[in-house]
Amino acid sequence: MFEIPAALLSWFYDFTSSYIVAIALMSVVIMAITTPLTLKSTKGMLEMQKISPEMRRLQNEHRNDKQKLNEEMMKLYQEHKVNPMSSCLPLIAQMPVFIIMFRVLRGLTYSPRGSAQPIADATFAAVGRTDEIGGFIPRYLAVDSGLFQSLYGKFTMPELGLDLALSPFQAIQDDPATGVIYALLVVLLGGLYFGQQRMVAARASISPTMSQTQQKLMQYLPVVFAVFQIFFLTALVFYYIFQTLLRIGQQYYITKKFYGHDESLGRQAQRAGEAAREQSKKDGEPTGLFGQAKRDLMSGKGDKDATDKSPNSKNSGGKNSGGKNSGGAAKPKRPTDQSKRVTPPKSRPSTVNGDTPAGKGRPTPSRKQAQDAKGRPPKSTKGGKNKKKKS
Numbered sequence: 001m002f003e004i005p006a007a008l009l010s011w012f013y014d015f016t017s018s019y020i021v022a023i024a025l026m027s028v029v030i031m032a033i034t035t036p037l038t039l040k041s042t043k044g045m046l047e048m049q050k051i052s053p054e055m056r057r058l059q060n061e062h063r064n065d066k067q068k069l070n071e072e073m074m075k076l077y078q079e080h081k082v083n084p085m086s087s088c089l090p091l092i093a094q095m096p097v098f099i100i101m102f103r104v105l106r107g108l109t110y111s112p113r114g115s116a117q118p119i120a121d122a123t124f125a126a127v128g129r130t131d132e133i134g135g136f137i138p139r140y141l142a143v144d145s146g147l148f149q150s151l152y153g154k155f156t157m158p159e160l161g162l163d164l165a166l167s168p169f170q171a172i173q174d175d176p177a178t179g180v181i182y183a184l185l186v187v188l189l190g191g192l193y194f195g196q197q198r199m200v201a202a203r204a205s206i207s208p209t210m211s212q213t214q215q216k217l218m219q220y221l222p223v224v225f226a227v228f229q230i231f232f233l234t235a236l237v238f239y240y241i242f243q244t245l246l247r248i249g250q251q252y253y254i255t256k257k258f259y260g261h262d263e264s265l266g267r268q269a270q271r272a273g274e275a276a277r278e279q280s281k282k283d284g285e286p287t288g289l290f291g292q293a294k295r296d297l298m299s300g301k302g303d304k305d306a307t308d309k310s311p312n313s314k315n316s317g318g319k320n321s322g323g324k325n326s327g328g329a330a331k332p333k334r335p336t337d338q339s340k341r342v343t344p345p346k347s348r349p350s351t352v353n354g355d356t357p358a359g360k361g362r363p364t365p366s367r368k369q370a371q372d373a374k375g376r377p378p379k380s381t382k383g384g385k386n387k388k389k390k391s
Contacts (some may be wrong), residue, residue, distance in 0.1 A: 006104045006140035010147040020238055022147075023105070030101060034094050035250055042254055044086030049269040052276040107139030107237050108151060109165040115272075145282040157235065164235040180339045183230070185237050185296050190226035192244040197222050251352070284361035 008029065030095075048110035054076055062069035077084065135153040142148060151157065157165035168186055172179030229237050258266035 002100060002107070002140040004102055005100055006107070007142065007145075009104065010141055012144040013147040013150070016147070017146075019157060019164055019235065023235060023239050024242045026101070027239055027246060030097055031243065031246040031250070034097060037091070037093055038250065039254070039257075040086060041088070041091050042258065042267065044083060045200045046258060046265045046269040047080070047083060047086075048080045050265070050272045051076060051082060052272050056276045059138050082205065102236065104140055105239060106233065108141075108147070108235065109136050110139045110159060111136050162234060164238070165233060167233055168237070181390065182234060182237075185234065185241070186226060189229055189237060189241050189244065190223045192241065192248065193222035193226050194220075196244055196248050196251060199248070199255065 005026070009022055009026050010023045013019065016022055056072070058069060058072045058076065062072060076082075093376070094320075135155045136151045136157075137153075138148050138151045156163045163171070163180065166174075166182070168179065168182035171182040229240065255266075258264055261267070
């Protein structure tokens with residue numbers, strides 16, 4: 001997986017004898033691979049946006065019937081020949097390319113340290129190398145390649161007066177005066193990110209799934225990502241600069257292809273998105289990226305309420321049906337004056353003055369009340385013992 005792009009990078013280096021030019025040519029190859037995926041993703045997104053008014057209408061009609069909504073959505077997709085996954089799968093497919101290039105460029109300046117050092121020493125001893133190697137051991141490259149030989153055992157990766165093996169942060173720590181040049185590369189990358197995202201945000205200004213705040217977030221988030229490049233190798237910073245320059249050209253081509261005239265797919269999607277947003281405002285529904293999630297949540301709540309109110313639900317067996325099962329016999333209710341407790345509590349006598357049993361609802365007396373009751377003379381009753389003593 002990593003050896004093929006590393007071999008191609010090494011071939012470019014043999015052809016140019018320049019690290020930066022080889023990295024630039026590698027970024028061109030990567031862009032040639034990912035551009036068809038980007039175009040397919042953009043087309044799928046615009047096709048989905050084009051049918052957004054019909055989708056919104058179906059959501060309003062079947063908001064309380066999830067199954068019916070899914071069926072109607074599938075019919076809509078088949079009618080317009082739209083695949084909902086066509087807008088996200090191509091973007092997901094680009095992630096492995098990003099990871100591979102990150103690992104390959106990082107591997108050029110690999111040097112075993114810490115726990116990896118004994119493994120490297122054992123490997124060299126196995127192949128008959130007893131000399132101590134303290135510099136780079138490039139990964140994923142053939143040992144006899146020109147790129148491997150130019151970096152093996154070295155401590156720097158010099159190009160244009162810069163050390164591509166250093167990160168801008170390390171360069172600033174070593175020499176602040178020279179580190180400014182490295183920092184300017186990060187600033188340049190952030191500016192290119194900002195320009196690229198402005199082109200994307202300009203096209204998404206009428207998107208029904210994106211509010212103004214979310215457009216700003218999409219525009220400035222890559223700039224924040226550029227700030228973290230200060231901790232990456234300068235070789236990676238150059239790679240991202242070339243990649244962003246090519247992506248700006250790619251976005252210019254997308255604008256011309258999908259938004260070139262009034263009847264283009266992008267213009268139709270914008271008009272459909274504007275109509276869907278206006279309809280949402282009239283209906284008082286939330287818009288933006290999280291609007292759909294909120295509508296789905298409310299729809300699920302509506303389904304639960306409808307289920308609770310249905311004749312077969314547990315709550316419907318009250319006054320009319322007389323029980324939990326609407327078709328069964330009414331279950332006799334427990335008398336309100338009957339205690340659920342069979343055994344009388346130990347803190348309360350089962351009878352009061354040997355007369356009638358204690359009834360339900362009488363609070364359990366406190367310890368002080370019980371002691372006062374013991375010292376109080378018993379109340380007189382008809383034909384009781386008190387009258388006999390007085391007589």
